Amino acid sequence: MTLQEAMSLDQSYVAHTYGRAPFLPSHGRGATCWDCDGKQYIDFSSGIGVTSLGFADPEWVAAVSKQAGEYAHICNYYYSAPGEETAKLLCEKSGMKKVLFANSGAEANEGMIKTARKYSQEKYGPERSEIITLVNSFHGRTVTTLTATGQPAMHRFFYPFTPGFCYAEANNFEDLLAKVSGHTAGIMVEMIQGEGGVVPLEAGFVKKIAALCKERDILLLVDEVQTGNGRTGFFYSYQAFGVEPDIVSTAKGLGNGLPIGAVLFGEKTENVLKPGDHGTTFGMNPIVCAGAKVVLNRMDDAFLKEVSRKGEKLKKALEGAENVASVTGMGLMLGVLPKQGDAHEIFDRCRGKGLLVLTAKDKVRLLPPLVITDAELEQGTAILKQVLKEAAS
Structure with missing residues (x-):
């Protein structure tokens, strides 16, 4: 299929909920891919933090192919070995007690x-x-998770919203404390606000929230959808802050391209949900979990140290570079604020030169595959620095 054919079909048959860029991939390996015309690109996006092992990881491909040849789905009335094994790995690596798949x-x-x-x-x-x-948080696009999202611009058109949410200023504990009442069941945070512009929470703020929750038996809910599964150089980003959540959500990089979500429960919450309280037809899908097992088994200490090292390398290469005002984030989750030039214009220029990046508010957002090589990292960084330089002229 040519790019023009894909664009024509999309225009005719796909709901226009995304502003698509003119790019049609053909194949890839690691952090490098090629489009339908054979042009090569370095990927600093990983499908918005999804393909943690990059394109066509051989072990992952073999695992999902093998499972597809055995059975693709089984009713949740029954057991499934890939799901049970994935749950065990998630609990062992996170310190949580139980898992609910989504x-x-x-x-x-x-x-x-x-x-x-x-x-x-x-x-x-x-x-x-x-x-x-x-x-400035972002928690999803269902009516309830959109209500939980602390961005008024996203709250247009879809009223009435789910009641029972209020919003506190990030890194302002006094404002948060003023919002706590006898009605408060939980405090829900992202350790790094990804869609909000790659904005990390301050360690002191996080520790005060954790202490408050423990003191008042309010549940600490941590959204690790984008930050989880090695993205920040820690298995989950809350581990960098030294706190213990009561519930954790995760998705994206866990599946390496296949759709998966999971809720992880701590000691307080591991037995709260009973049969019939919650469920989903495709949760714990065997093929998806077979791939997730490969991702999780890859996430050992040595792998996570490499993510941190590569993240620091990328951050140092961009800090102080021409037309860079600041670089925020942790590990391989970074936001670059240009001094001049629009982030979306930089996004387009990068693609033209063979680099796939993302945006978040007024920043260029970088979420490379965690397996990116130093050579790919250096090649992509050189393109980004050149585009930033050109955007300033």
């Missing part, structure tokens, strides 16, 4: 919200149901 980050966040409300309402009564989230 199909996306939004679904995982829905499960996290439902669990927090059930825990609090069973223990304290129906009035204790409110979830505090942070201004």
